[in-house]
Each structure stands twice: as structure tokens, then as C-alpha cells.
Amino acid sequence: MSLAAKADLGLEASVASTLDVLAWEMELASARCMLLDATIGEMMKAIPEERREDFVESMHTVDLLCQQLTSLSAFTRNLSGAVSEEVSAPVEGALGEITLGALADRMATALGGACKGVDERDSAGEFDLF
């Protein structure tokens, strides 16, 4: 590939680093699920005992999601260690497809791009509860 063509692709990162960054993000997603699981557990205490059974399946789904993300993270982390650092891929376009600003910013920074300092809470918007 010519130098001009490479420059057009923007940010490039090694596949190993990209998988590593993905593994961290999945591990974080799993940790957030655990936090959600713990919060739901606390909320369940406030629900009358006779109604708790209605929510057990949902709680089980959250638990399953935690485990799924943890397993995927471990898989990606192991894969990252098995890939040569010399193989690289253009990541700029893929990063541009991420609509959550804070996630895109974290990943871009970890892959060697510029940090824009996007805060998770700023981009999350207001809670639409009512």
C-alpha cells in the first residue's frame, strides 16, 4: 500500500492492541453488569416476597450476561496474546461507527489516537424515567 493511501486510512493500530483494548472494554462492560446485578439484588429486597419470583428470570439474564462478557473478554485477551504485533489494521473508520462518544474516545486514546476528554456522564444524557 502506498504511503498516500495509508495516510487516507487515518489511525492504524496493531490487531493485537485492538483485541487487547476490546478485551478491556468487555471486562468493563461485565463489571458494569455486576454492578447492575448488585443494584437489582438490593432493589429486590424492597419487592414483596410473593412478587419476587416474577423477576428471578430477569436477574438470571443479567447474571448470564456478566458471565458471557467475562468469557468473551478472556477469549479476546488470549487471542490478543497470540497475534503478532506486526499485523496492523486501519481502525479510524470502525471507531467512527461507535456512537457512544466516551467509548469511542477511550478506545481511540488506547489505540494511540488523540484524547478528546469525552465524559461518560456528559454523553449519557438525562434519564428518561417519566
Added chain:
Amino acid sequence: MTPHGRGLKVLVADGDRTVLELVQIRLDVAGYHALVARSGPAVLETLKTVRPAAMILDMDLPEAGAFEVLETLTRRGDKLPCPTLVVGRKLGIEDVKRAIGLGARDCMAKPFSGAQVLERVARMLKPTCAAPPAVRRPLFVDDPRLPRATA
């Protein structure tokens, strides 16, 4: 999941936002009280007012890495204020030796899982002073500890 951290304060310092939030959540869910710092100077500033039960320091902390922080804390021959785990992406044997030499209790290479970091923290906080083993004195003839012969 049973929280086992008993509200113990753990200071986590890492320049990477993903790692910092991941470790913070895992510690909080496990019942610890996680305090976070994003740079070496922030660690030193936090330690002026808080005495954590344990610390997790990244080797590549912005402005002053884990080694500089450890050196600052032990400059006057002082011991580290609490058991410390040093983590790092390219943690080599020399880094481990240096960290242990500066008083760190343990080291762990990145990447790690949330479960692994919790396991290390729990291990660091285990009481290290086990009860001394009972002294075994040799038995002798007519030793009162021997069972008495019955007729």
C-alpha cells in the same frame, strides 16, 4: 455474590480510564471502598489525607509512575503505608525486583481480569502474621503428658 471487602479502603491508580473504572466497580461490588487516582501526584495527594488498607499502582501512571511514587514514599526509610500491588503492561523480572525492593507486596502483569485483581487484593489483605506453631517438646519417661498405664 457475597461482599467480602468489609468497606476497606483500596486506592487504585491508573492513567487508563477503562482499567480504572473496571477495577473500581469490581472492588465496590466486592464490598471494598475504592478510591481512584489518575496520576502519580494524585496518589501522593490522596495519601496525605487517607490511609487505605491497600494500593494498586500502575507502572505507567502519568506524571510519576508507580516506582517514583514508591520511591517518594520510602525516601526517608519509611515503610509503605499499606500493602501495595504494582501492575504494568510490560512488567519484566527487573521491574518485579525493583517493585519488591521498594516495598511492594505483589506485582501483576496487564492485561488481567477483574477476578484476578480481586484475588490479589484479598491475598494482600490476608493477615500475614500467622500464629506461631506450637512448640513440640520431646516426651520423657514418666512424662505427665503420657497416658497412664491401667492395671
